[in-house]
Amino acid sequence: MKHLLKYSGIIVLFLYACGGKENKPNQTVNNMPEVKNNGKTIVFPTDSSAVFFETESIGNSILNNQITAPAKVSATVMKSQEGASQNIILFENPDLAASYTQLIQHLANVNQIQNKNIKQKQIEVDRAKDLLAHGAATGKDLLEAQTALSVEQTNLANEKAALIEFETDLKAGGFEPEALKRAKAGTSFIICDIPENQISRIKNGDNCTVQFTAFPNEKFSGKIDAIADMIDQSTRMVKLRISLNNSSGKFKAGMFAAVSFGISEGDNISIDKNSLVTVQAKNYVFVKKGSKEFERTEVTIGNQIGDRIVVYNGLTNGDAIAVKGVMQLKGLSFGY
Known part of the structure; x- marks a missing residue:
């Protein structure tokens, strides 16, 4: 009996060992791309x-892209209380204020020389020629009249050259002299700088939104009046001038603001x-x-x-x- 049990155990182990062996194929699955x-x-x-x-x-x-640029109130237009023909413009930049004052003065000088002085001197030259032809004046009289006319013409050229100088200063600051002269009282001008690569997507007349540091919970609507004719060579930025209704007098020259433009990318x-x-x-x-x-x-x-x-x-x-x-x-x- 003991021998029977011994051999039975050996057979079971053998069968178990044989059953545990499987003929698995030697296969490797490639999961790499x-x-x-x-x-x-x-x-x-x-x-x-x-x-x-x-x-x-x-x-x-x-x-639609939104561009936001820092800005500043660079000028405000006020009506003269003394009845002057020109409105008063208060500039944030004293250099621009001086340039504008000089521009107005030289414009007045040009008008005086061109429409009065030169016309008068030309009349005197014509009269001297006529008198000389009738023997009532000498060649010296005619020469003096012609010299006086030449002096006024030289003065006119000098005044126009000065105009160009001050006009250039204003344009560099983002202002067009003619626009300043036509500006109505109760208008504020805001100047901001935008990158050169944004110019093609902004044009005159576009609307924008302005938010002031002084009025953080309010938004105001403005309009682009002009894009400057020159680009800053060091920053590659170009100036925009924006007009804003300031009939309430809230906006003061020098105030800081942020201007936002909605731009379509197409x-x-x-x-x-x-x-x-x-x-x-x-x-x-x-x-x-x-x-x-x-x-x-x-x-x-x-x-x-x-x-x-x-x-x-x-x-x-x-x-x-x-x-x-x-x-x-x-x-x-x-x-x-």
């Missing part, structure tokens, strides 16, 4: 392995900011070409507006762009 075309094409082995890389379908849309394709990768100053996105394939695509981009980036070239409507896992795709594509 295939990178082709110098990193341009990435192909995943299965559909499920590409599911992690979420995409969005892109298309044209109109995006009808363009845009992508999520997380879709874009930049390598060696070139911009790329990854376009899904099939259930398992992504293609690296170079794009030409514009401004970023919120979380969207305008794309000018490289994509078409309906393209599916990777928005998740983009850094992993970048590593596979560029080998790091």
Whole structure:
């Protein structure tokens, strides 16, 4: 009996050992994506392995950008209490105030010389010629009359040269002399600087919103009157002049403000900011070409507006762009 039990145990162990052995094939599953075309094409082995890389379908849309620039009340226009023909303009910048005062004075001088002095001297020259022809004057009389006329013409040229100098100073400060002379009492002028690359999207007559440090809970509507004719060579900024109704007298020269412009970027394709990768100053996105394939695509981009980036070239409507896992795709594509 003892021998029977002994051999039975040996048989059970043998059968267990034999049953535990399986003939498993020597097979290795390759889960690594295939990178082709110098990193341009990435192909995943299965559909499920590409599911992690979420995409969005892109298309044209109109995006509106908001530009905000610091500003200052540079001048206010007030009616003269003494009945002067010109309104009083209070400038924040004393140099501009001096330039405007000089401009007005030289304009008056030009008017006096041109419309009175020269006309009078020309009459005297004509009379001296007539008298000389009838023997009632000498050549010296005519020469003196012509010299007096020449002096007035020289004075006129000097006054006009001075006008150009002060006109240039005002334009450099963002002001047009003629606009200042025509300005109505109760008008405030605001000057702000915007980057050179924004000029093409702003034009005269555009509306804007102004918020003052002194009135933080109020917003005021203004209008762009002019864009300066010169760009600051060191900052690459250009001045804008904005007019604002100040009939209440709330706005004082020198007040700080912020000006906001709503600018349309046009009808363009845009992508999520997380879709874009930049390598060696070139911009790329990854376009899904099939259930398992992504293609690296170079794009030409514009401004970023919120979380969207305008794309000018490289994509078409309906393209599916990777928005998740983009850094992993970048590593596979560029080998790091």
